[in-house]
């Protein structure tokens with residue numbers, strides 16, 4: 340098919356209009372806490388709720404299986420999983436990553452595993468919640484092993 344000669348300039352104009360929009364400026368994120376404060380104030384308490392939700396409790400009275408019982412219990416664990424997922428984004432803003440692609444990958448692993456946790460909570464699957472708790476632990480220690488050689492494991 341032949342292109343009409345008068346159409347050519349119009350096509351060029353249309354093409355350049357498509358490639359020129361300037362990207363919007365990044366949102367004015369402000370990092371308030373140090374990474375250490377973020378760990379202690381956000382990540383650690385959030386994952387503790389998940390770790391404490393299921394497991395075996397041994398007392399003088401006997402051995403009990405612990406799990407969320409009511410809808411409110413499940414909602415509380417879910418809120419912590421949401422917080423943990425979003426904290427992965429917090430680890431990527433400002434200068435927290437120091438520009439390290441490995442750091443970004445670790446933060447994304449935290450988001451992925453937390454998202455899986457949320458899905459498990461939505462199914463109220465106690466056994467899977469126990470297992471994913473271990474996966475979350477691995478995400479924490481994996482980043483610590485790489486970026487915090489002095490401490491090998493997070494407090495648990």
Ligand code: HEC
Nearest residue numbers: 374375378382383386430445446449479482486487493494
């Ligand atoms: C992307 C990397 C990364 C991930 C993921 C990560 N951490 Fe950390 N964490 C760090 C670094 C770096 C430090 C050391 C901060 C410092 O001392 O300045 C730290 C320190 C800590 C500390 C010690 C704080 C102190 O007072 O010395 C705790 C507790 C902690 N993390 C908990 C966790 C838990 C729990 C998770 C998983 C849910 C987690 N972290 C996931 C990077 C990470």
